[in-house]
Amino acid sequence: MPDPTTSRADGRRRRGEQRRRVILEAVLRVVERDGAAGVSHRSVAREAGVPPTSATYYYATLDDLLIATLTWSADETAAGFRALDPAPAAVAGFLADAVGPHRGRTLAGYELYLLAARRPGLRPAARRWFEGLEDQAGARDPVVLRALLAGLDGLLIQGLIADRPPTAGELEPVVSFLMRGR
Numbered sequence: 001m002p003d004p005t006t007s008r009a010d011g012r013r014r015r016g017e018q019r020r021r022v023i024l025e026a027v028l029r030v031v032e033r034d035g036a037a038g039v040s041h042r043s044v045a046r047e048a049g050v051p052p053t054s055a056t057y058y059y060a061t062l063d064d065l066l067i068a069t070l071t072w073s074a075d076e077t078a079a080g081f082r083a084l085d086p087a088p089a090a091v092a093g094f095l096a097d098a099v100g101p102h103r104g105r106t107l108a109g110y111e112l113y114l115l116a117a118r119r120p121g122l123r124p125a126a127r128r129w130f131e132g133l134e135d136q137a138g139a140r141d142p143v144v145l146r147a148l149l150a151g152l153d154g155l156l157i158q159g160l161i162a163d164r165p166p167t168a169g170e171l172e173p174v175v176s177f178l179m180r181g182r
Helices: 004-034 041-048 052-058 062-082 088-099 103-115 120-137 142-161 168-179
Strands: none
Touching: 004 041, 004 052, 004 062, 004 103, 041 052, 041 062, 062 103, 062 120, 088 103, 088 142, 088 168, 103 120, 103 142, 120 142, 142 168
16 A cells, blocks of 8 residues: 555655745746846735745745746757757758747747856756757767857847747748758
């Protein structure tokens, strides 16, 4: 017979993980709407629909909250990218989706990413998705990989500031060019 205290602990842990995810998703929505300056424990709790004490319970400081959000967001983005077919058309589609239907989330991620330039505590989290992709690439030429990632970053930023987001078809020739060096 299973130990009832173990199943209660597992249920609490699962609810805690769900609450953390709700809070992190709320941070991205606040950043999307109000910028990084709009993030506070109170604004995030209100956006998440949780008691104000929940945000501070899980993330004691604002930096803890921002680091967790940036880390989680980077991991989610890297996982999505790693799941792609490594063909230029698939990568171009990923980028077009990021600056089109998912523009707000991409914008929020980049705002937090750039905040790391001013807040050293955020820098390891900001580098996380690149490091994950570098690890995945393994022994490939690190210079070529860095150039590819810088090019993709540039395409995303250009897409975010464009009056009309680029389509996958418009991005594919550029992505193909960037990927030739692999």
